[in-house]
């Protein structure tokens with residue numbers, strides 16, 4: 001039984017990571033055509049350094065993901081506070097309306113945004129992309145932070161108020177520190193949603209401004225080069241580092257013991 | 260001296276009245292229990308005094324100042340919650356110092372006061388622990404220390420002991436009284452445990468469907484319940500209904516029960532209450548010792564429950580069933596079927612107000 005379980009876990013990990021490992025390895029393979037035997041080379045990384053569109057789009061992707069993460073986390077957390085701690089008319093409806101965007105196919109959301117942005121004069125480009133990504137990430141933040149709220153009992157804030165805290169002070173001294181692991185998790189989620197985003201970015205990108213997934217897609221159409229493996233590897237290692245740092249600072253979904 | 264005063268408090272949720280015309284005073288330094296069944300409005304009343312709920316009508320005054328519209332954080336109250344509500348990300352010291360910091364007390368002075376409060380609740384040396392590293396009883400003590408360290412005008416507790424097991428609960432009851440007496444805080448304590456209310460309080464207020472039906476010292480509310488509800492809620496009671504005659508009531512079977520208390524007008528119907536432990540059983544067949552309790556009815560033992568130190572009997576007479584608590588001091592317990600005489604004093608025959 002135990003052996004079977006271990007084998008099962010190993011199979012899942014292999015299934016998830018093998019393609020990625022192959023990709024990373026091929027970024028270091030001399031041959032442009034994925035030919036074996038493997039011969040180590042950094043030529044694709046050198047080529048990447050000279051490939052301005054690819055590098056620029058990678059930098060764009062990261063900046064948009066960071067900005068999306070910050071904006072969506074602040075707005076989403078604020079929405080979550082209202083939904084978890086206040087009662088107001090239409091709250092249930094609002095709560096329900098926040099969730100479908102997660103399930104609506106991105107192609108449809110993207111088309112809707114393109115049409116809307118065109119008619120409203122928002123147009124395309126960096127600002128449009130940012131608005132699109134933030135709108136897309138907010139429901140995830142509300143979901144993750146909202147779940148975190150359920151672990152922070154309302155009577156903690158009441159206890160703080162009975163001791164002399166105003167509601168604002170109670171929120172910042174009690175609720176926010178307890179919510180912090182969830183908020184961090186939500187920020188990470190928003191970052192990933194943005195970094196991953198292809199469809200909406202593709203619709204809203206302009207010839208002069210695109211993100212990495214969009215750039216990779218157009219590059220592949222022209223012909224696949226291992227430079228793509230190289231930049232993908234860099235991005236992957238970067239994301240993994242962020243996740244590891246996060247895991248060290250907080251247990252996702254629970255109350256952090258440290259601090 | 261009155262410290263907390265509530266006047267004509269009313270609160271509705273939608274069209275449902277939760278509290279109706281509550282008026283009472285809480286004397287400086289007294290311990291008052293709000294006792295009542297679930298849903299009777301105890302928590303609502305406590306939270307109105309705390310300031311978490313604004314009443315639809317009426318006023319709350321603390322220390323002579325009307326605080327009805329004053330928010331919780333400005334009221335200088337201390338509150339202990341059923342779930343303790345300790346801040347999990349703070350140490351015990353930080354928890355207790357929280358209210359002091361809100362009052363501008365910091366540094367050395369705060370440290371000294373926290374230490375004194377933890378000594379008062381018998382938890383010295385626990386300051387650096389996190390709440391999670393404490394037992395339920397210890398967490399409760401920290402919650403108490405946190406609530407009293409700020410020297411609040413009133414200490415409010417909402418069923419603070421209900422999460423503890425029986426033994427710990429009794430231990431904490433003793434501690435709570437000690438701490439309350441030492442700190443001299445006006446205390447309002449919500450419970451639905453009648454024994455706890457009687458043991459702890461200077462005064463017990465019995466709530467029923469949003470009204471205070473009786474308020475008084477434990478002996479008063481227990482020995483002289485005003486209504487059927489109050490009598491039943493504070494323990495077992497036998498009820499007798501009959502027609503008022505001079506000095507007592509006449510039952511349906513023609514026998515008269517003497518009552519040593521003012522009764523309604525002669526000829527009207529009245530109900531009296533008799534506590535089971537006030538009744539003495541005289542064994543007719545065995546010629547048990549007669550007593551001078553002038554109320555006596557003959558009855559047949561219909562059930563007997565033996566519990567070591569005491570026995571609970573049920574005796575039937577005239578279609579009624581009487582409950583009797585007896586110390587296990589008779590030569591031998593009565594058996595089912597024994598014909599006995601139940602005797603009790605007119606002093607223990609309490610006339611009740613007609614049901615509202």
Ligand SMILES: Nc1ncnc2c1ncn2[C@@H]1O[C@H](COP(=O)(O)OP(=O)(O)OP(=O)(O)O)[C@@H](O)[C@H]1O
Nearest residue numbers: 272277295296297298299300301302303304450451
């Ligand atoms: N926010 C609310 N909205 C609607 N009804 C409420 C609300 N709070 C309390 N009630 C109702 O008010 C009544 C009194 O509630 P309260 O909590 O004061 O009772 P309680 O005496 O403390 O009961 P328990 O012993 O169960 O704690 C109950 O019938 C309850 O359903």
Ligand SMILES: [Mg+2]
Nearest residue numbers: 301302303417
């Ligand atoms: Mg309650």
